Amino acid sequence: MTKLKLLLQHLLSYIPRRIPVGMAEFDVWSARIISLSGKFADSDSMRFALSSQIMHLGPQKSSVPDQYFIRSMRKAAANQVASQVFQDIKIKQQEAMKAAQTEAAKPIEATATTVVDNEEKT
DSSP states (O other): OOOHHHHHHHTTTTTEEEEEHHHHHHHHHHHHHHHHHTTOOOHHHHHHHHHHHHHHHHOOEEEHHHHHHHHHHHHHHHHHHHHEEEEEEHHHHHHHHHHHHHHHHHHHHHHHHHHHHHHOOO
């Protein structure tokens, strides 16, 4: 696409447009939004997210700027990444805690054995 066409599409993305009511409209609409967003995930995932966003719009929202959906998808993707980072750190901390508990249990076992050996000698 030419730079002028891209600029025009970007500017139009701030103007409210009717949300799609048929499959053909949805296909054109979602392709436009995915193209404008930079396609940071696979097409089905992005279409799924767009469908969910439409369903969560209020009952009086029949015209919404494309930028609303672009920003919402970016936020959803950021949430997904942040959630994964959160889970990875949580798992790492749990593994470290288990390793520390295992290490802490080893000296106790050795001490208990030594005490039993000393009692037997007495």
